[in-house]
Amino acid sequence: MIYFDHSATTPADKKVLKAMEPYWRENFGNPSSIHAFGQRAVLGVDRARVQAAEFFGCEREEIFFTSGATEANNLALRGIIKVLKNEIAHPHIITSKIEHDAIIEPCRDLESEGIEVTYLPVDKRGMVNPEDVKNAIKENTVLVSVMYVNSEVGIREPIREIGKIVEKINESRQNEWQRTGAAKKLPKPGAIYFHTDATQAVNFFDCHVKKLHVDLLSMSGHKIYGPKGVGLIYIKKGVKISPIQLGGHHERNIRSGTLNVTGIVGLGEALSLITEADKEKNNKKIAALRDRLVEGVMENIPDVVLNTDRENSTPAHAHLTLRGAEGESVLISLDFEGIAVSTGSACASNSLKSSEVLEAMGVSEEDSHYSIRFTLGKDNTAAEIDKVIKILPGIVEKLRKMNPVYGK
Amino acid sequence: MIYFDHSATTPADKKVLKAMEPYWRENFGNPSSIHAFGQRAVLGVDRARVQAAEFFGCEREEIFFTSGATEANNLALRGIIKVLKNEIAHPHIITSKIEHDAIIEPCRDLESEGIEVTYLPVDKRGMVNPEDVKNAIKENTVLVSVMYVNSEVGIREPIREIGKIVEKINESRQNEWQRTGAAKKLPKPGAIYFHTDATQAVNFFDCHVKKLHVDLLSMSGHKIYGPKGVGLIYIKKGVKISPIQLGGHHERNIRSGTLNVTGIVGLGEALSLITEADKEKNNKKIAALRDRLVEGVMENIPDVVLNTDRENSTPAHAHLTLRGAEGESVLISLDFEGIAVSTGSACASNSLKSSEVLEAMGVSEEDSHYSIRFTLGKDNTAAEIDKVIKILPGIVEKLRKMNPVYGK
Numbered sequence: 001m002i003y004f005d006h007s008a009t010t011p012a013d014k015k016v017l018k019a020m021e022p023y024w025r026e027n028f029g030n031p032s033s034i035h036a037f038g039q040r041a042v043l044g045v046d047r048a049r050v051q052a053a054e055f056f057g058c059e060r061e062e063i064f065f066t067s068g069a070t071e072a073n074n075l076a077l078r079g080i081i082k083v084l085k086n087e088i089a090h091p092h093i094i095t096s097k098i099e100h101d102a103i104i105e106p107c108r109d110l111e112s113e114g115i116e117v118t119y120l121p122v123d124k125r126g127m128v129n130p131e132d133v134k135n136a137i138k139e140n141t142v143l144v145s146v147m148y149v150n151s152e153v154g155i156r157e158p159i160r161e162i163g164k165i166v167e168k169i170n171e172s173r174q175n176e177w178q179r180t181g182a183a184k185k186l187p188k189p190g191a192i193y194f195h196t197d198a199t200q201a202v203n204f205f206d207c208h209v210k211k212l213h214v215d216l217l218s219m220s221g222h223k224i225y226g227p228k229g230v231g232l233i234y235i236k237k238g239v240k241i242s243p244i245q246l247g248g249h250h251e252r253n254i255r256s257g258t259l260n261v262t263g264i265v266g267l268g269e270a271l272s273l274i275t276e277a278d279k280e281k282n283n284k285k286i287a288a289l290r291d292r293l294v295e296g297v298m299e300n301i302p303d304v305v306l307n308t309d310r311e312n313s314t315p316a317h318a319h320l321t322l323r324g325a326e327g328e329s330v331l332i333s334l335d336f337e338g339i340a341v342s343t344g345s346a347c348a349s350n351s352l353k354s355s356e357v358l359e360a361m362g363v364s365e366e367d368s369h370y371s372i373r374f375t376l377g378k379d380n381t382a383a384e385i386d387k388v389i390k391i392l393p394g395i396v397e398k399l400r401k402m403n404p405v406y407g408k
Numbered sequence: 409m410i411y412f413d414h415s416a417t418t419p420a421d422k423k424v425l426k427a428m429e430p431y432w433r434e435n436f437g438n439p440s441s442i443h444a445f446g447q448r449a450v451l452g453v454d455r456a457r458v459q460a461a462e463f464f465g466c467e468r469e470e471i472f473f474t475s476g477a478t479e480a481n482n483l484a485l486r487g488i489i490k491v492l493k494n495e496i497a498h499p500h501i502i503t504s505k506i507e508h509d510a511i512i513e514p515c516r517d518l519e520s521e522g523i524e525v526t527y528l529p530v531d532k533r534g535m536v537n538p539e540d541v542k543n544a545i546k547e548n549t550v551l552v553s554v555m556y557v558n559s560e561v562g563i564r565e566p567i568r569e570i571g572k573i574v575e576k577i578n579e580s581r582q583n584e585w586q587r588t589g590a591a592k593k594l595p596k597p598g599a600i601y602f603h604t605d606a607t608q609a610v611n612f613f614d615c616h617v618k619k620l621h622v623d624l625l626s627m628s629g630h631k632i633y634g635p636k637g638v639g640l641i642y643i644k645k646g647v648k649i650s651p652i653q654l655g656g657h658h659e660r661n662i663r664s665g666t667l668n669v670t671g672i673v674g675l676g677e678a679l680s681l682i683t684e685a686d687k688e689k690n691n692k693k694i695a696a697l698r699d700r701l702v703e704g705v706m707e708n709i710p711d712v713v714l715n716t717d718r719e720n721s722t723p724a725h726a727h728l729t730l731r732g733a734e735g736e737s738v739l740i741s742l743d744f745e746g747i748a749v750s751t752g753s754a755c756a757s758n759s760l761k762s763s764e765v766l767e768a769m770g771v772s773e774e775d776s777h778y779s780i781r782f783t784l785g786k787d788n789t790a791a792e793i794d795k796v797i798k799i800l801p802g803i804v805e806k807l808r809k810m811n812p813v814y815g816k
Contacts, residue, residue: 003445009438009666017432024425024635030417034739035748037411067475067637070655070665102655102664109654222666227432229475229637229668244652246517247478247510256510257478258417258630260637263671331442340443 002339002384006223006316007151007200007375012266013225019269020227023262031259032250041261048268055271056217056234057208064233064251065264069199070102072218072233075244075255076195077106077145080216081115082242084142087190092116092140096128096157097360098150100197104356116140125309126155126361130162137169137192144194148201148212152344152357152373154308154317156205159196163213166194191215193239199223199231203274204283204314215239221263225378226270230263282378287315289376289385294318296389301396307363307371318374321367322392324406325399330372333395339388342373410747410792414631414724415559415608415783420674421633427677428635431670439667440658449669456676463679464625464642465616472641472659473672477607478510480626480641483652483663484603485514485553488624489523490650492550495598500524500548504536504565505768506558508605512764524548533717534563534769538570545577545600552602556609556620560752560765560781562716562725564613567604571621574602599623601647607631607639611682612691612722623647629671633786634678638671690786695723697793698784702726704797709804715771715779726782729775730800732814733807738780741803747796750781 003011023044029037031045045065053060066072077093084091095107097119107117118136120128128146137144144166148159173189181188195216198207202224209217216239220231235241241254248256291310297320298304305321322330327343334341344355358368374388400406411419431452437445439453453473461468474480485501492499503515505527515525526544528536536554545552552574556567581597589596603624606615610632617625624647628639643649649662656664699718705728706712713729730738735751742749752763766776782796808814 001444005438005441005443005445008441008446009436011434011436012432014433024420025422026419028417028419029413029748030630033413033416033748033750034736035413035743035750036409036746037413037748038416067479067668068665071475071653073655074653100655101657105654105656105664220666222438227668227670228666229671245479245482246513247481247508248513249509256513257476258628258636260475260635262635263637328442335443338444340437340441340445342441342443 002380002387004374004376004380004384004388005340005342006377007154007373008342009222009228010225010377012227013270013273015273016226016266016269020262020266023265027261031261032248041259044261044265045259048264051268051272052232055207055274057210058234059237061252062234062237064235064254065259065267066231066233066255067229067260068222068231069197069218069220070231071245072220072231073100073102073197074106075233075241076216076218077103077110077143078244079241079254080143080193080239081110082244083240084190085115088140088142090114090116090140091142092118092138094118094120094133094136094141094144096120096122096146098122098126098152098357099145099147100151100199103145103147103197120146122360124362125312126150126153126357127309127312128157128162130158130165133162134165134169137166141192142190144192146196148196148198148205148207149314150357151200152355153319153361154200154313154375156201156312156314157196159212159214163194166192167213190240200314202271204279204316209234209236221267221270224270224274227263227266230260230267232267283315286376286378286380289380289382290315290318290374292382293374293376293385293388294320296385297392300389300393305367307358307361316376318376319371320374321363321371322396323367323370324403325396326369326403327372329399330392330395333399334388334391337391339391342375343371344373410788410795412782412784412788412792412796413748413750414785415562415781416750417630417636418633418785420635421678421681423681424634424674424677428670428674431673435669439669440656449667452669452673453667456672459676459680460640463615463682465618466642467645469660470642470645472643472662473667473675474639474641474663475637475668476630476639477605477626477628478639479653480628480639481508481510481605482514483641483649484624484626485511485518485551486652487649487662488551488601488647489518490652491648492598493523496548496550498522498524498548499550500526500546502526502528502541502544502549502552504528504530504554506530506534506560506765507553507555508559508607511553511555511605528554530768532770533720534558534561534765535717535720536565536570538566538573541570542573542577545574549600550598552600554604556604556606556613556615557722558765559608560763561727561769562608562721562783564609564720564722565604567620567622571602574600575621598648608722610679612687612724617642617644629675629678632678632682635671635674638668638675640675691723694784694786694788697788697790698723698726698782700790701782701784701793701796702728704793705800708797708801713775715766715769724784726784727779728782729771729779730804731775731778732811733804734777734811735780737807738800738803741807742796742799745799747799750783751779752781
């Protein structure tokens with residue numbers, strides 16, 4: 001069995017499982033409990049919080065554990081609007097057309113409640129232009145949310161540049177108010193917050209929040225060899241946000257519900273395993289495998305398009321259009337050989353709709369249906385890649401022959 | 409180390425951990441993925457869904473996995489209001505004064521948005537009077553939410569009786585409409601939904617949803633020797649509810665976010681371990697230990713009040729007022745001896761506020777502060793109970809001597 005779908009999820013690292021082990025039956029207490037069982041659980045959570053704070057370069061108090069990135073994204077969007085809709089008449093959110101559904105859908109939901117949302121376009125690589133963010137910002141803009149890495153094609157968005165733009169606009173608003181508004185006793189202008197969904201970036205890129213100039217950042221455990229069902233959100237001190245899930249005042253009132261101690265311990269451990277040295281080593285190794293795959297496939301199969309811009313993407317992604325070979329059929333044929341790939345994002349794979357990400361990149365609907373995604377992981381090998389290169393041409397050839405329109 | 413705080417959380421059962429084991433690194437796929445890794449994860453989730461459906465006597469399609477009971481409760485309240493506020497001008501919710509914060513707080517939040525909420529009183533045992541529910545129902549009532557078992561004192565609420573009342577009112581509304589409204593083409597009256605937070609009941613009482621006459625039921629894994637960070641909500645087919653956490657359309661669009669496969673597998677296994685036979689056996693065993701504790705304490709310590717109505721409570725609860733001995737001091741003294749108890753609900757234990765549950769039961773603020781809670785589990789022993797009976801009198805005596813007002 002060969003696994004090339006690491007963007008969908010990853011196996012838990014043995015070290016992660018080992019770190020979690022004592023929290024199932026020994027230190028199993030509820031961290032809200034005062035007694036020793038509870039306090040030993042608190043120690044586990046605290047350790048994870050330190051690991052996360054170190055990873056993201058923030059304060060421990062700025063880390064809030066959630067049930068995953070989806071919850072974190074929902075909290076970022078709805079939690080900010082919940083506070084600010086009482087302060088601003090028509091709050092405006094800026095996001096991109098290629099966000100994960102966990103951003104797009106809450107945005108659409110907020111639109112149905114009268115919130116204004118701008119969905120920025122991307123270029124053919126899938127990249128948002130920071131200038132577009134700048135131009136989209138209006139008087140009533142309260143939040144910009146752009147993902148760090150797109151899960152489908154792997155493109156890395158210019159988060160730092162966007163962050164700096166938002167920061168500069170906030171500064172100039174404040175200065176303008178100091179210059180003219182303060183004397184007139186006008187209300188101090190609120191900040192525009194910048195959120196990024198970094199779920200797909202954590203394995204590969206620098207996620208230091210100060211370097212990224214972000215105010216909020218979401219991520220998930222199961223994409224980084226940690227457990228499913230746990231994630232976190234970094235929320236910069238001072239950000240006005242209201243909880244969505246209420247009851248019990250956990251996580252300093254931002255996210256209620258008994259803390260998922262084992263999950264949190266696993267998430268912390270998984271983050272701590274992504275050291276600078278290992279990241280560099282893994283990135284190099286994975287990139288070499290990805291390039292071997294891409295080149296091998298393109299050399300052996302005609303009429304293939306690589307949709308992943310390798311220079312600006314994760315080292316793990318290879319999103320390929322194998323013209324004439326329907327993506328799902330390729331997936332199933334490879335699966336039959338024990339090789340797991342994807343047709344795009346796992347979250348949307350049960351639906352047959354064409355990828356909105358590829359559409360935004362200008363990929364035709366036809367090419368979109370002829371696409372598959374490989375996402376490599378740290379345990380993949382050259383032999384596994386070579387097996388794909390050996391098998392895939394036959395599969396594509398067969399499917400092309402069966403295709404009533406391709407090449408006809 | 410002796411653990412008497414099973415209402416706060418329980419250790420994971422070894423069988424639960426064993427069931428989860430293959431889903432960490434072997435069947436680790438994302439259940440949204442089409443390939444074998446994904447489909448093997450789907451099998452695990454499906455099995456858990458069957459286990460849950462069997463336990464609650466419902467259809468598989470009526471089980472929705474969440475991150476815990478807190479999320480399930482929030483979803484029940486806000487999800488129903490989200491749909492119905494567009495259909496009914498001023499929706500009205502009926503709940504009780506002794507609900508968990510995961511019900512009380514979303515209710516207060518909804519109140520701030522203009523939703524009407526009635527908080528029913530309880531008698532001195534902590535029990536809601538079903539007649540009070542009946543009398544509180546109004547034209548605009550859309551939801552009744554009463555917990556099955558209160559975590560602090562262990563009282564079992566008359567869910568079946570309340571369920572039947574709600575059902576009867578729904579029927580009579582429909583009949584009335586058939587008789588007079590249908591001809592006049594009046595809109596068909598909506599049903600009043602009945603939700604119960606069964607988190608503290610699952611270990612002990614029949615949770616068959618049809619016998620309980622409930623439309624929605626919440627529960628959590630970690631209270632039943634399963635993992636933390638996972639729970640579920642039963643939602644009867646036809647209930648109008650809108651998702652709160654969006655993105656990816658998981659769980660038939662009711663709860664988005666990558667499924668916590670290992671957690672779900674563990675939750676299903678934990679439910680399957682609560683067989684009728686084991687439940688009866690454990691209930692008997694735990695009740696005998698609890699009675700041994702209560703009687704031993706009351707025989708050996710004067711001026712003690714038992715706040716748990718043993719006839720109508722779980723077999724596990726013993727909520728005691730040890731007059732003159734401050735609850736937190738007793739807790740810490742016992743903790744020093746390796747014995748874990750609680751002063752009430754773990755979720756509120758970090759705050760010093762007096763218990764709203766005890767207040768609603770008519771317990772004085774003073775007595776409330778002199779209270780501790782024992783909640784027994786299936787692995788407790790008579791020797792553990794005897795240790796408490798031996799140690800507690802000395803602790804109470806010492807604290808009473810230090811108390812500047814008690815007995816003075």
